[in-house]
Amino acid sequence: MSTGGKDRLDAFPVYCVPVTFPCVIVHGGAWNVPQDRTQHTLESVQTAAKRALKLLERSPNDGPCSSLSIDAVECAVRYLEDDGMFNAGYGSCLCADGSVEMDAFMMDGSTLRTGAVACVSRVKNPVVLARSVMEQTPHCLVVGQGAERLAQQLHIPMVPSPMEMISDVSRKEWESFRHNFEGAVDTLFLQQQAQHDTVGAVAIDAQGNIACATSTGGITGKRNGRVGDSCLIGCGGYSDSRYGGVSTTGHGESIMKVTLARDIIFGIQSGQDPCTVMQHCLQDMYERVGGKGGAILLSRQGQAVVGFTTSRMAWALACHRHHDDVPTTTTSGIDATSSSTTMGNDICTTRRE
Numbered sequence: 291m292s293t294g295g296k297d298r299l300d301a302f303p304v305y306c307v308p309v310t311f312p313c314v315i316v317h318g319g320a321w322n323v324p325q326d327r328t329q330h331t332l333e334s335v336q337t338a339a340k341r342a343l344k345l346l347e348r349s350p351n352d353g354p355c356s357s358l359s360i361d362a363v364e365c366a367v368r369y370l371e372d373d374g375m376f377n378a379g380y381g382s383c384l385c386a387d388g389s390v391e392m393d394a395f396m397m398d399g400s401t402l403r404t405g406a407v408a409c410v411s412r413v414k415n416p417v418v419l420a421r422s423v424m425e426q427t428p429h430c431l432v433v434g435q436g437a438e439r440l441a442q443q444l445h446i447p448m449v450p451s452p453m454e455m456i457s458d459v460s461r462k463e464w465e466s467f468r469h470n471f472e473g474a475v476d477t478l479f480l481q482q483q484a485q486h487d488t489v490g491a492v493a494i495d496a497q498g499n500i501a502c503a504t505s506t507g508g509i510t511g512k513r514n515g516r517v518g519d520s521c522l523i524g525c526g527g528y529s530d531s532r533y534g535g536v537s538t539t540g541h542g543e544s545i546m547k548v549t550l551a552r553d554i555i556f557g558i559q560s561g562q563d564p565c566t567v568m569q570h571c572l573q574d575m576y577e578r579v580g581g582k583g584g585a586i587l588l589s590r591q592g593q594a595v596v597g598f599t600t601s602r603m604a605w606a607l608a609c610h611r612h613h614d615d616v617p618t619t620t621t622s623g624i625d626a627t628s629s630s631t632t633m634g635n636d637i638c639t640t641r642r643e
């Protein structure tokens with residue numbers, strides 16, 4: 291993949307869906323999902339979104355947490371980390387030497403508290419540790435051995451050996467790309483071969499608190515110690531309850547260069563239409579630095595937006611509708627043509643002319 295800018299990006303999908311709160315949106319990574327993986331990928335993000343919505347529907351007094359949206363994004367991401375078919379938690383991509391190094395991020399948009407971890411190998415659910423960094427330390431990002439020591443101190447579940455986080459799928463990908471990080475990037479984002487991808491979620495509770503979370507194993511063949519965008523504030527995610535929340539996925543080095551998540555929230559903050567913001571930010575990342583990827587956004591104004599410049603990105607949205615007989619609606623999709631909705635004609639697909 292070129293690290294320089296590209297002149298032109300072909301048409302790409304941006305979905306905009308009006309939402310009511312509480313509401314949660316989940317993604318399973320922007321990449322070229324092969325046909326035989328689409329169903330599983332889609333079903334898993336749908337289940338993650340529905341489970342997370344259940345938490346959002348609790349009364350705020352049911353738990354010790356000030357924001358149900360934090361519980362919801364943790365629930366969705368943890369579910370996908372355990373799935374094994376995503377590049378997060380169990381089944382994460384492998385580094386050049388065949389080891390696992392996972393990154394995760396969480397942000398509470400009402401307080402701007404942030405927690406993140408990078409290069410952890412034995413933490414069963416990195417997103418749980420990211421939340422603990424946010425809630426139980428004065429820090430924003432803790433990495434490597436220090437992060438694993440923190441997990442031990444806080445009794446966060448860890449596996450006895452990093453080998454237990456490695457799936458057959460990730461091992462196969464490593465065999466193809468262990469000496470070829472650039473090849474892995476091209477294959478993941480441009481061509482269609484069996485790989486798997488990053489996960490993320492954004493939630494708004496009934497009070498308007500917005501949280502986001504992202505988790506990844508990075509990209510196969512990465513150098514040991516390489517930290518991607520997913521755990522970096524403003525890159526892999528950003529939440530500000532006044533404007534919205536974002537989780538991103540794609541070529542990490544490109545996302546970092548344009549601080550994609552913050553760029554999207556900044557567009558909303560400047561009063562631009564969320565759909566247009568998504569389109570411009572993804573387009574800009576490609577034209578400036580040649581990076582492909584995708585993002586999910588929930589805006590405080592009540593819009594869910596999904597955009598991706600890869601051929602596919604699985605996403606699912608679950609909302610509580612107070613005012614009709616059916617309390618929960620879900621909307622989901624995986625490519626430019628297929629999307630299902632129970633919300634009527636409220637999906638629009640916009641494309642670059």
Ligand SMILES: NC(=O)C[C@H](N)C(=O)O
Binds near residue numbers: 506520540
């Ligand atoms: N596929 C991904 O989203 C990978 C992740 N953004 C990284 O570069 O670490």
